[in-house]
Amino acid sequence: MDESALPGERPAAVALRLAEAKARTIGALSPSSLVIGCDQVAALDGACLGKPGGHEQAVAQLKAMRGRDVVFHTALALLNTASGALQLADVPTIVHFRDYGEGEIERYLELERPYDCAGSAKIEGLGIALVERVTNDDPSALIGLPLVRLTTMLRREGVAVIR
Numbered sequence: 678m679d680e681s682a683l684p685g686e687r688p689a690a691v692a693l694r695l696a697e698a699k700a701r702t703i704g705a706l707s708p709s710s711l712v713i714g715c716d717q718v719a720a721l722d723g724a725c726l727g728k729p730g731g732h733e734q735a736v737a738q739l740k741a742m743r744g745r746d747v748v749f750h751t752a753l754a755l756l757n758t759a760s761g762a763l764q765l766a767d768v769p770t771i772v773h774f775r776d777y778g779e780g781e782i783e784r785y786l787e788l789e790r791p792y793d794c795a796g797s798a799k800i801e802g803l804g805i806a807l808v809e810r811v812t813n814d815d816p817s818a819l820i821g822l823p824l825v826r827l828t829t830m831l832r833r834e835g836v837a838v839i840r
Contacts, residue, residue: 700754714754714756719795726742729792731792735791743774747774
């Protein structure tokens with residue numbers, strides 16, 4: 678699936694579109710199911726930072742983010758394939774990166790190889806050492822699956838999360 682932003686598409690809209698597309702793709706194979714789709718897009722100054730794909734792009738992203746606030750839009754889609762009902766949510770997380778050095782960037786990339794992560798930020802690993810603070814309403818969102826929001830959506834579908 679091409680995860681590129683469409684012309685003029687804002688980062689949150691990209692994440693929401695991709696999360697919905699993923700849910701619908703799996704939903705087509707899963708009748709009478711609840712299907713979860715997720716995607717995450719990092720935004721710096723309103724522009725999408727995609728998955729770097731390689732070392733040079735990751736270095737450029739990490740240099741651009743140091744000492745700055747980056748918004749990670751974690752989009753969640755819950756599709757009820759029986760009813761066709763779709764719930765969508767964007768759960769933004771503001772990450773303030775500290776002013777780390779080039780040696781730290783190189784060592785981090787060598788150890789983590791986060792080339793498939795939005796903004797080269799693998800926060801669940803050593804990427805957390807590049808961070809000064811995190812602000813959001815759902816601590817699991819930054820890892821890629823906003824569980825607080827998901828449990829709310831599941832309850833709306835009649836799923837008892839705690840039985």
